[in-house]
Amino acid sequence: MQQIIRFIEKYRYFLLFLILEFVALFFTIQSHSYHKSKFINSANAVTGGFYKRVNNINEFFHLKSENERLAKENARLKNSLLIENHTTDTTNQFLRYKYITAKVYNNNYTKRNNYLTINKGLSDGVDAEMAVVNSRGIIGTTNSVSGNYATVISILNNYSLINAKLKNNNHFGTLSWDGKSYKTVQLNDIPRQAIFKIGDTIVTGGKSTIFPEGILIGTVKDFEQNRLINISLFNDMSALGNIQVITNLHKAEIQQLEATNNE
Amino acid sequence: MNNLVIKNTVLFVVLVLVQVLILNNINLFQYLNPYIYIVFVIFYPLRKEKGSFLFLSFLLGLAIDFFSNSGGINAAATLFIAYIRLSLLSKILNKTDFDFQTFNIRSISLGKSFSFILILTFIHHLILFGLEYFSFNSIETIFTKTLLSTLFTTATIFIVIILFTKKN
Numbered sequence: 001m002q003q004i005i006r007f008i009e010k011y012r013y014f015l016l017f018l019i020l021e022f023v024a025l026f027f028t029i030q031s032h033s034y035h036k037s038k039f040i041n042s043a044n045a046v047t048g049g050f051y052k053r054v055n056n057i058n059e060f061f062h063l064k065s066e067n068e069r070l071a072k073e074n075a076r077l078k079n080s081l082l083i084e085n086h087t088t089d090t091t092n093q094f095l096r097y098k099y100i101t102a103k104v105y106n107n108n109y110t111k112r113n114n115y116l117t118i119n120k121g122l123s124d125g126v127d128a129e130m131a132v133v134n135s136r137g138i139i140g141t142t143n144s145v146s147g148n149y150a151t152v153i154s155i156l157n158n159y160s161l162i163n164a165k166l167k168n169n170n171h172f173g174t175l176s177w178d179g180k181s182y183k184t185v186q187l188n189d190i191p192r193q194a195i196f197k198i199g200d201t202i203v204t205g206g207k208s209t210i211f212p213e214g215i216l217i218g219t220v221k222d223f224e225q226n227r228l229i230n231i232s233l234f235n236d237m238s239a240l241g242n243i244q245v246i247t248n249l250h251k252a253e254i255q256q257l258e259a260t261n262n263e
Numbered sequence: 264m265n266n267l268v269i270k271n272t273v274l275f276v277v278l279v280l281v282q283v284l285i286l287n288n289i290n291l292f293q294y295l296n297p298y299i300y301i302v303f304v305i306f307y308p309l310r311k312e313k314g315s316f317l318f319l320s321f322l323l324g325l326a327i328d329f330f331s332n333s334g335g336i337n338a339a340a341t342l343f344i345a346y347i348r349l350s351l352l353s354k355i356l357n358k359t360d361f362d363f364q365t366f367n368i369r370s371i372s373l374g375k376s377f378s379f380i381l382i383l384t385f386i387h388h389l390i391l392f393g394l395e396y397f398s399f400n401s402i403e404t405i406f407t408k409t410l411l412s413t414l415f416t417t418a419t420i421f422i423v424i425i426l427f428t429k430k431n
Contacts, residue, residue, distance in 0.1 A: 031334025
């Protein structure tokens with residue numbers, strides 16, 4: 001006993017170091033696994049509050065370009081209203097997706113695993129694993145959610161795997177990021193028989209319960225022999241302002257159905 | 264003593280805010296950021312009792328992690344350089360006993376303080392980017408990022424030291 005106490009006393013700083021290092025590594029490993037709820041994230045009141053203050057100033061500098069983008073989106077939506085039949089009877093149409101507008105408070109795009117902080121949380125109906133987009137296309141999926149803030153796993157993240165397809169022929173694959181340029185992402189697992197060329201549009205596949213089908217991603221930039229396709233994104237991930245979070249109203253139903261199938 | 268506590272608390276808070284609100288958004292050449300917050304490890308007074316120093320370094324890293332959603336990589340890296348600080352310093356200065364009360368980074372020669380800061384920064388960045396990428400496939404990226412960021416951080420730390428400390 002005496003010996004143990006003397007040992008602890010002699011190596012107390014080393015032991016403290018070991019314990020704290022283990023705690024840090026535990027948090028790191030936990031952050032690498034996708035589904036666990038995380039303790040260390042920026043969706044809490046303190047960090048969210050700080051980012052909110054800074055964003056109030058920062059937002060001002062991007063007003064012009066952001067307004068331009070929103071005006072373009074408005075025009076596009078009005079045009080699509082003109083094309084569609086105005087007298088559609090909406091009583092027998094299902095509302096499948098609901099859009100919630102939000103603002104990006106903090107945006108990373110230079111790390112290996114990038115996250116965004118947005119200003120909507122549980123009290124606004126935002127929950128984990130919801131799609132995040134803007135008018136130019138895909139941004140990511142929500143991850144940790146607090147009362148008033150949420151973090152978003154950007155598509156520029158090692159743990160972001162999104163179902164995507166070629167717009168013209170429905171062959172689908174998985175979207176991932178190699179960590180190099182924030183303008184380019186990669187599409188894997190496209191079947192051998194799929195025909196595509198440089199410049200083809202890639203959109204989300206709608207095979208998951210998170211993303212609706214047909215959200216814009218980017219165009220084929222180049223591809224290698226082993227069918228790894230580089231995609232140049234439509235979205236400028238370095239300048240994000242107003243975004244939308246998409247709620248899938250049928251998600252619970254689909255998941256319940258799939259759960260009974262698995263039994 | 265009390266003065267020292269206040270000074271280090273202010274330093275801690277200022278470093279966290281400057282790092283996460285300004286420096287994390289510099290993105291030089293699109294991906295380089297200086298990690299200046301590690302000057303805390305350099306500035307914190309040398310003491311025989313280093314429990315509180317280790318704990319504060321850990322907390323500093325964790326605070327940065329909270330803001331940047333990075334798990335515990337900053338905490339792990341900062342804690343490590345905090346732990347090796349004293350032994351590295353005695354290796355570089357070639358002596359084992361220090362005048363703990365009056366030691367100051369400006370009181371040693373420029374070359375020695377440069378190599379001290381360079382080595383600490385390099386180790387910190389290597390752990391940081393190693394844990395961030397966490398794969399042997401990207402070892403090339405880890406080393407390029409480590410080397411370039413080390414240069415950037417060391418240069419900025421020197422500017423901070425020259426601007427904010429008095430020469431003995």
